[in-house]
Amino acid sequence: MTNVLTGGCYCGGIRYQAEGTPLLRVECQCRECQHVSGGAANLVIGMPKEGFTYTKGTPKPFARADLETPRTRDFCPKCGTHLLTHSPPRPNMVMVKVGTLDDPDIFNKPDMIIYTKDAQSWHHQPEGIPTYPEMPS
Amino acid sequence: MFIAMPKAGFKYTQGEPATFTRDDLDTPVTREFCPNCGTHLATNPPGFPAMVVKVGSMDDPTEFDGPDVALYVSEIPDYLHVADGVTPFDKMPG
Numbered sequence: 324m325t326n327v328l329t330g331g332c333y334c335g336g337i338r339y340q341a342e343g344t345p346l347l348r349v350e351c352q353c354r355e356c357q358h359v360s361g362g363a364a365n366l367v368i369g370m371p372k373e374g375f376t377y378t379k380g381t382p383k384p385f386a387r388a389d390l391e392t393p394r395t396r397d398f399c400p401k402c403g404t405h406l407l408t409h410s411p412p413r414p415n416m417v418m419v420k421v422g423t424l425d426d427p428d429i430f431n432k433p434d435m436i437i438y439t440k441d442a443q444s445w446h447h448q449p450e451g452i453p454t455y456p457e458m459p460s
Numbered sequence: 461m462f463i464a465m466p467k468a469g470f471k472y473t474q475g476e477p478a479t480f481t482r483d484d485l486d487t488p489v490t491r492e493f494c495p496n497c498g499t500h501l502a503t504n505p506p507g508f509p510a511m512v513v514k515v516g517s518m519d520d521p522t523e524f525d526g527p528d529v530a531l532y533v534s535e536i537p538d539y540l541h542v543a544d545g546v547t548p549f550d551k552m553p554g
Binding site: 333334356357358359360361362363366383385396398399400401402403405427428430431432433443444445447449 | 461462478480482491493495496497498499500514515516517518521522524525526527537538539541543
């Protein structure tokens with residue numbers, strides 16, 4: 324089923340459209356995501372890169388200079404909302420932050436929980452959802 | 461996730477955060493984040509003696525040890541979870 328997901332940052336300066344079938348629903352508990360989220364796990368939905376466009380505004384990208392193949396994280400330079408991540412191992416996908424969707428309910432629940440090796444005591448791994456210490460290949 | 465620390469004891473020791481404050485509210489909070497990487501560091505609520513520090517930005521997040529209360533549970537999606545022993549509030553307790 325093809326969807327057109329829309330969303331944007333908290334201040335409204337950046338808006339996007341993501342068209343296509345959701346490819347992946349993930350909860351990530353890695354230490355990097357804890358910085359981005361404020362400390363909770365990060366919820367993302369993988370959407371086809373070819374169907375994704377920013378329809379208003381331009382995000383600021385951040386990529387670590389000390390890694391060979393860093394993720395690039397797009398955020399709003401005005402309000403700081405993180406919108407999505409570009410992941411080099413998945414070049415055909417953008418990882419959209421669920422909290423930026425106009426209708427976050429479309430996420431429903433994750434297919435998998437990753438980077439449980441970095442999980443904090445307050446992170447939750449419910450029964451029935453596969454967990455992985457890192458990113459499964 | 462956040463931990464409220466006394467404003468009097470809080471200071472930035474390196475760099476200057478970007479700030480965002482809504483202009484459509486009477487008493488908006490100010491959110492402070494890194495202009496380079498976007499990490500949210502703290503929220504400054506007007507008239508409140510504490511800085512609201514984001515746990516994910518702490519060098520040792522384990523000092524947080526889990527929340528005492530969960531706020532705005534009236535807005536959480538079905539998937540998210542309030543742990544046993546954590547007191548839920550529909551909004552901010554007054």
